[in-house]
Amino acid sequence: MKLIIGDKNYSSWSMRPWVMMKHMGIEFEEVMVLLGEADSKARILEHSPSGKIPCLITDEGQGIWESLAILETLAERYPQHGLWPSDPAARAHARAIACEMHGGFGEVRSQMPMIVRARRPGKGATPAVLAEVARIDAIWSECLARYQGPFLFGSRFGAADAMYAPVVSRFITYAPPLSDAARAYIESVRAVPAVRAWFDDAQAETHRIGYYEDDA
Structure with a gap:
């Protein structure tokens, strides 16, 4: 493939x-x-x-x-x-939050674009962005409490976690205010070898898009 x-x-x-x-x-x-x-x-x-x-x-x-x-x-x-949970109720929950990520959070996407190499704490933290950040935090916190973590649906990194992995990257870059549970989740995701490999490759890239970089 x-x-x-x-x-x-x-x-x-x-x-x-x-x-x-x-x-x-x-x-x-x-x-x-x-x-x-x-x-x-x-x-x-x-x-x-x-x-x-x-x-x-x-x-x-x-x-x-x-x-x-x-x-x-x-x-x-x-x-x-097992990309999705085996339990039907948990699987429906996972698909719902994955679809919410896929179709939503436009303010976070536009004001906090993913730039793995950058560190811009506080940038883009408009009221609308922070409202979406709070919703993402609530999604993560609920899942972690219900399914006992360290990932959204238990011990296995799955499709829902993959959908939110770019958000983890954004939150590392922009450092918005987050709950302890959300910060712990970020650490769990960034420790996944495949995620680390993506971040390492991104750090090594030299290609620049001025639209993103010039707005630092």
Whole structure:
């Protein structure tokens, strides 16, 4: 399989399936398209009809775009890895918060873009952003209390955690106010070897997108 991704420093959507596949030990070819360049859209369209990444190309040649669709496909193909909780109620809960992440938190996305290399404590902390941060904190705290952590649905890093991994990166960069439970969760996620590998690769990248970097 091939996974088409963007820069690891910037591409929050790409991080989700990459981290999950690495964590599961699934072999795949990584194809990176540098974002913010004149030919970026054209290069992405060679693989993804939506013109967006990530995009998973299966062994059969089928393209699957959108990070959540990729995670669902992986869950079907590799049920032994338990990407979603086995309990139906917990599984529905996990899918609900994953979809909330996929379709929401626009203020956090726009005001706190993922820049793994940066440290910008306090930046972007508008009232609207902080309201969304509080909602994310509440989601994490409820899950950690109900399922006993250290991950959102227990002892296993799963699809819901992969969906929130870019938020972990953002919160490391911007350091908004968080509960003790949320801060502990951040430490649990950043300690996952696949997450550490993504962060290490992002730190080593030299490509810059001025739109993000010039706003430091």
